[in-house]
Amino acid sequence: MKKIYLLGLGLIFLLGCSKDGLTLIDDNPDDGVSLKACFELSNTTLSVGEVLTISNCSEGATSYSFDFGNGTGSELENPSVSFEEGGTYEITLTVYDGEETKTQSKSVTVLVIEASYLFPEILQGYTGLPLEAGIHPITGNIYTLELLQDNVGGGGSKYYYREFDEELQYASNYIADKPYNSGSGFVNFYSSGKMNFVFSRTLGSLYGTQEVNYTSVWTLLNAISSATKHSYGQLPAGADYLYFGTQADGGIYKTAVEKRNSSGDAFAVTLNSFGPADSMIGDMIEVDGGYVAYGAVFNKNTTLPYVTNYKPLLVFMDGDLNVTDHVIYEDSSLTGMVSDCNGFNGSYQLVELSNGNLAMYANGELRVTDSEGNILKEEFYEGTSNIQALISLGNSFVISTDNYLRKFSAEGVQIAQVKYNGNYLPEIVQKDNVLYFIAGYDVENEIKIFYGACDSDLSIIDLTP
Structure with missing residues (x-):
C-alpha cells in the first residue's frame, strides 16, 4: 500500500495544482500573441x-x-x-x-477612367470612328485614321488623318469623302514620300476598295476605286510591298497578294482559291521561311443573304508566296453571323508569339493555335464590334473586346483585364513600352473618340496635361 501511495503523490506533482483542483500541464503554453x-x-x-x-x-x-x-x-x-x-x-x-x-x-x-484620357473635339451630331493607328516610319509619331460623319446635317462622311507629337498634340488633314460603307482602312508611307490611303468600300453585295494618294506635303495625286478587289493591309518585302486582300477572278473572289514597287506601282499578283467558293485575307505576317495569312472562306451571293458559309481561314506560304498548307476552321461561332459584305469591314488581326504560337482575332472570335494551326484555345466575345485590336507582347498578347482590354498568356489563358470603356478599337500601338489606343465609344446614338494608354500589365496611364 505504501508503494501505491507514493506513486499517487508523484502523479499529483506531475499534474500540478490550482486552487480549483488538479489541472493538466500545457505542453504548448500561450506565447503571448x-x-x-x-x-x-x-x-x-x-x-x-x-x-x-x-x-x-x-x-x-x-x-x-x-x-x-x-x-x-x-x-x-x-x-x-x-x-x-x-x-x-x-x-x-x-x-x-x-x-x-x-x-x-x-x-x-x-x-474614374475618363480622367486619364484625352478627348478630341467632335461636334454634337457627328459620329467619329477610328479605323487604324500606327507609328509614322519617318517622324516616329503616332498617327490615326478616323472617319467623321454628320448625322444631322449635310456635312457628309469624311476621312481624316491625325498625327500626334510627343505631348500628344495633333494636327488633322482631310483625306477624302466616304462614298460607301467603311470599317477598315490603312496607310502606306512610301520611301518617295507618297502616302497611299486605302479604305473599304462596300454595300451589302458590293465588295471593293477606295485608294487615295497624297504627296508628303498633302498635295492630292489621284484617287482610285475598285469594285473587284479589296486590300486590307500591306507588308514591306525588301524594296517592295505586299498588299493583301481579295480579288474577283473567274466569277469568285480569291485571296490576293499584290506586289508593288517602291513607287506604289503594282507589277504582280498571286491569287489562290480555298474552300467551296470565295475567300479573302484580312491580315498577313512574315515568319521564318515565309508568311502566314489569316482570313476567311465564304459564299458571296447575288441575293439575300449576300454572304453565307463564313469560316475562318489560315494560310501558310513560302518566301515566294507559294501556298504550302492551309486550315479552314469548320467550327466557328461566326458561321451564319457574317451575312453581307459589310461584315468584312473591320479588323482582322494575326500575331506570332515568342513560343511560335499564333493568335488570330476577328469579329469577336479569338483563336490561339500552335505554329501549324492546331487549335489550343478558342473564345467568342458576343456583342463585340468587328473593329477590335490584337497586339503581341512576345510571350503574351492583348486584345480589345467591348469595354475591356484583356491580356493572355502565349497559350491563350487570360491573365489580366481592365474595363477601359471603349467599344471600337482598331489597333493598339506600342511605343516606349507604353500601349496607346485610339478608341471609339457609344454615347447617345453617336460614336465619340478618346485617346488612352496603359502599361503592359493593363494599368491605365494618365495622359492629361
Whole structure:
C-alpha cells in the first residue's frame, strides 16, 4: 500500500495544482500573441486598372479572407487587386485562428477612367470612328485614321488623318469623302514620300476598295476605286510591298497578294482559291521561311443573304508566296453571323508569339493555335464590334473586346483585364513600352473618340496635361 501511495503523490506533482483542483500541464503554453487583423495598402488613391498591392501585418492568424468591396475577394495572405470602375471601395480583412475572428477595414478611392484620357473635339451630331493607328516610319509619331460623319446635317462622311507629337498634340488633314460603307482602312508611307490611303468600300453585295494618294506635303495625286478587289493591309518585302486582300477572278473572289514597287506601282499578283467558293485575307505576317495569312472562306451571293458559309481561314506560304498548307476552321461561332459584305469591314488581326504560337482575332472570335494551326484555345466575345485590336507582347498578347482590354498568356489563358470603356478599337500601338489606343465609344446614338494608354500589365496611364 505504501508503494501505491507514493506513486499517487508523484502523479499529483506531475499534474500540478490550482486552487480549483488538479489541472493538466500545457505542453504548448500561450506565447503571448493574441489574434490581430492588420494590413497596409500600397496606395489609397489610384486609377482604374492600376494594381493595388496589399501587405498583411496580421498576428496570430491561420487564415485570411479579403473582401475588396467590388464583388471580389481573396484568401491569399498578401493579395493584389485592380478596380474596373471609379468610386470609393472599402477593403475588409477577416482573420481566423481556429477559435475566433478579427476584422480590419480600409477605404481606397479609384479615379474614374475618363480622367486619364484625352478627348478630341467632335461636334454634337457627328459620329467619329477610328479605323487604324500606327507609328509614322519617318517622324516616329503616332498617327490615326478616323472617319467623321454628320448625322444631322449635310456635312457628309469624311476621312481624316491625325498625327500626334510627343505631348500628344495633333494636327488633322482631310483625306477624302466616304462614298460607301467603311470599317477598315490603312496607310502606306512610301520611301518617295507618297502616302497611299486605302479604305473599304462596300454595300451589302458590293465588295471593293477606295485608294487615295497624297504627296508628303498633302498635295492630292489621284484617287482610285475598285469594285473587284479589296486590300486590307500591306507588308514591306525588301524594296517592295505586299498588299493583301481579295480579288474577283473567274466569277469568285480569291485571296490576293499584290506586289508593288517602291513607287506604289503594282507589277504582280498571286491569287489562290480555298474552300467551296470565295475567300479573302484580312491580315498577313512574315515568319521564318515565309508568311502566314489569316482570313476567311465564304459564299458571296447575288441575293439575300449576300454572304453565307463564313469560316475562318489560315494560310501558310513560302518566301515566294507559294501556298504550302492551309486550315479552314469548320467550327466557328461566326458561321451564319457574317451575312453581307459589310461584315468584312473591320479588323482582322494575326500575331506570332515568342513560343511560335499564333493568335488570330476577328469579329469577336479569338483563336490561339500552335505554329501549324492546331487549335489550343478558342473564345467568342458576343456583342463585340468587328473593329477590335490584337497586339503581341512576345510571350503574351492583348486584345480589345467591348469595354475591356484583356491580356493572355502565349497559350491563350487570360491573365489580366481592365474595363477601359471603349467599344471600337482598331489597333493598339506600342511605343516606349507604353500601349496607346485610339478608341471609339457609344454615347447617345453617336460614336465619340478618346485617346488612352496603359502599361503592359493593363494599368491605365494618365495622359492629361
